[in-house]
Amino acid sequence: MSISKESKSKPPGGRVVWVTGAAGGIGRAICDAFVDVGDKVVATDVRSFASQDSVVGLACDVRSTASIARVIEECNRLGGIDVLVNCAGIMRRTDVLELSPELWDEVFDVNVKGPLLCSQAAARSMIDGGRAGSIIHVGSINAEKVFTETVAYCSSKGALHAMGRSMALALAPHGIRVDMVAPGAIDDTDLEPERWGQEQMRAEAVARTPLRRLGKSVDVARSVIFLASEDARYITGETLFIDGGRLASV
């Protein structure tokens, strides 16, 4: 079924939202933000995950189509998926000369192939159900501003951004918008807590950030809410940087 170009996505409060990587700091904040506006949230993570009030928690490995299919079934039980937020991601730190094919694959399987498989499943469900919808990838400032020890991570986020733009073109005829949020230095993520706990690391990050502070997961969540809403109805294939101005600076 194809969707009319005039079709509108559902307003907040009636949507079924799937958030991957929901056990991490940013994932949790995104789930909370959708719950706050009244949506039904299916929160998944590769780590075991308990349901709470108004959030269905499921274990899901985004690399597994069987695992993904079970989540889509759960979304169908709630009325069918309207919004997918691909938040699952991992970072591995190593010197580029020591970066093994296995480590490269590990990062790309979670950060790129996972979002592809989840998006395909979600988009098929939206198209079959005749629902206009929104897919949001959690990318990274590191798609643009790179570091030497995270070659695989930086590359994976660049790939995710480009994949999102391609998907935006491919899915627009079905009334599905695809956008990216690209966080900068967020101090309550679970990506590398031991690193952000170091005062010197934080001070360096603040020094290169025009707003002179680190961001919070809730800052990212609010942009996700905006991009998933009708307020962003003419925005697709776009990347919104939530980085305190980091991208704008040298």
Add this chain to the structure above:
Amino acid sequence: MNTIETNPKEHGARAPEASLKGRVAWVTGGAHGIGAAIAQELRNRGATVHVTDLTAGGDVEVCDMRDPRAIAAFATSVSARRGRLDILVNNAAIQRRRAFIDFTEADYDELFATNVRGAFLAAQASAREMITGGRGGAIVNVSSVNATYAQPETALYCASKGAIGTMTRALAWALGRYAIRVNAVAPGTIVTSLNRDRLADNETVRNVVAATALGKLGTAEDVAPSVAFLASDEAGFITGASLAIHGGWTLTG
């Protein structure tokens, strides 16, 4: 250093409808089109909005963006009347269409005086009021898809929007320490009351629509919510950003 920290928790999960309650905004070039839609959207979210344009009428006050003294005076007057200035939307801009070879120095001066110098002076004058107020603030510059993607016959406009894009990033650095965020929106082809006739049944426009993923031109109402979002605390960690609102135009080769 005079650093102001806004507390993200302070505004919690406030509904977008009330996200600008108590804020005072200045929208330039707001009598018609995108500017008028932006002014209405900011009002819908609770802001007190001062609108300027070249001619007065209704709620619209006069401020000629080519006139540095008028710009400085208007920022001061809003602050004096309302006790604060929280949001500036630099929307005023003009377009000139000619073959590149035929543009005159006068074309250049007039277009850059409004589109770039006027926006710079309004940002500077508003930032002074925001710094004095000590509450931070938000500046949203209306750029264009043409800041990045050029078209024939609008070379000066493209250049002026490129300047706005770069100025946005420079001001983000310069004003970040005062908790003043500076962002841009970059609309694609937007149908307004001002250009509806020109855009009707036009081959160039048909080509744009065909190249636009979402398959239609935008409206002023499609642009306004993004400006309101960037002006609000919902975008509290976003500065120096440019948000493209073009329905997926320019994504493909």
